[in-house]
Amino acid sequence: MKTLTLTALSATLLAAAVQATAAGDPAAGQSAWERQVPARDGAPRSCVTCHGSDPRQPGKHVRTGKAIAAMAPSVEAERFSDPAKENKWFTRNCKWTWGRLCTADEQADIKAYLYSF
Amino acid sequence: MKYLLDFTIITVSLLAATGLVFGDSDHERDEHRQTTSASSFAPYQTECGSCHLAYPPALLPARSWEALMTGLADHFGDNAELSAASTAQIRDYLVSNAADHSSARRAAAFANSVPAGQAPLRITETRYFQRKHDEVPARLVKDNPKVGSFSNCQACHRRAEAGSFDEHSVNIPGYGRWDD
Numbered sequence: 258m259k260t261l262t263l264t265a266l267s268a269t270l271l272a273a274a275v276q277a278t279a280a281g282d283p284a285a286g287q288s289a290w291e292r293q294v295p296a297r298d299g300a301p302r303s304c305v306t307c308h309g310s311d312p313r314q315p316g317k318h319v320r321t322g323k324a325i326a327a328m329a330p331s332v333e334a335e336r337f338s339d340p341a342k343e344n345k346w347f348t349r350n351c352k353w354t355w356g357r358l359c360t361a362d363e364q365a366d367i368k369a370y371l372y373s374f
Numbered sequence: 375m376k377y378l379l380d381f382t383i384i385t386v387s388l389l390a391a392t393g394l395v396f397g398d399s400d401h402e403r404d405e406h407r408q409t410t411s412a413s414s415f416a417p418y419q420t421e422c423g424s425c426h427l428a429y430p431p432a433l434l435p436a437r438s439w440e441a442l443m444t445g446l447a448d449h450f451g452d453n454a455e456l457s458a459a460s461t462a463q464i465r466d467y468l469v470s471n472a473a474d475h476s477s478a479r480r481a482a483a484f485a486n487s488v489p490a491g492q493a494p495l496r497i498t499e500t501r502y503f504q505r506k507h508d509e510v511p512a513r514l515v516k517d518n519p520k521v522g523s524f525s526n527c528q529a530c531h532r533r534a535e536a537g538s539f540d541e542h543s544v545n546i547p548g549y550g551r552w553d554d
Contacts, residue, residue, distance in 0.1 A: 298451065320452060321426040322526060345456070353453040 286370025329374040431471035432481035437493040439468035520547035
């Protein structure tokens with residue numbers, strides 16, 4: 258019985274921890290979204306470079322010009338609905354934009370910002 | 375009531391599915407008739423086509439696709455990394471439909487225009503591509519803000535998404551139709 262209670266408690270704590278990570282800070286997310294990082298080719302890069310400064314509006318791939326649907330889930334319901342897709346794009350885009358992977362906290366902040374619309 | 379609703383849903387789903395099947399086969403026939411064969415492979419469309427035109431695989435030889443798919447972390451300056459499974463799946467698709475493996479229209483022309491031992495990473499570096507575009511001045515492409523690059527096929531080839539690069543469907547932004 259004790260074991261069961263402990264297990265339940267651990268599960269609750271774990272869920273709370275995941276929740277805390279997932280919550281994120283929209284203001285920090287906005288500053289991450291707009292943070293300009295110098296790139297090898299000179300032109301500074303940020304999320305805005307391709308996604309635009311208003312996540313409710315569609316963006317445009319800076320190299321190819323291809324339209325990118327809005328990132329705010331209130332506009333594009335399928336945003337962040339597929340963890341594999343989310344992970345793939347955070348990997349690619351953090352490396353391209355900042356030259357490194359984003360931390361879990363940074364990802365949570367950016368998501369919180371996008372969910373704030 | 376519930377049964378009726380279920381039936382309706384099933385019927386609608388079936389109709390939708392049938393429509394899709396017919397739609398697809400029409401689409402494929404169209405591609406085979408007048409194109410280099412469009413890329414209808416869903417993972418390729420999803421992973422590559424979200425940033426740029428999913429270039430028909432028949433525009434480069436297999437050895438080019440092999441080389442390109444091993445360097446996705448620096449994909450013409452972009453990071454286009456994929457999972458190992460996705461990379462393998464898309465590479466297999468590109469290789470088996472490549473210029474030197476495909477019977478699509480113009481595949482052989484592209485394959486033959488790349489010297490043995492060379493594996494260009496850009497379609498625009500193949501001699502066949504260059505021969506087909508050598509009369510198009512830079513002001514209409516590179517210096518044209520609505521085009522920007524020869525790699526932006528669909529800016530002028532309005533049916534490029536369907537795999538058609540027919541000259542009759544060319545319409546250059548700010549210039550119009552192209553007849554040489």
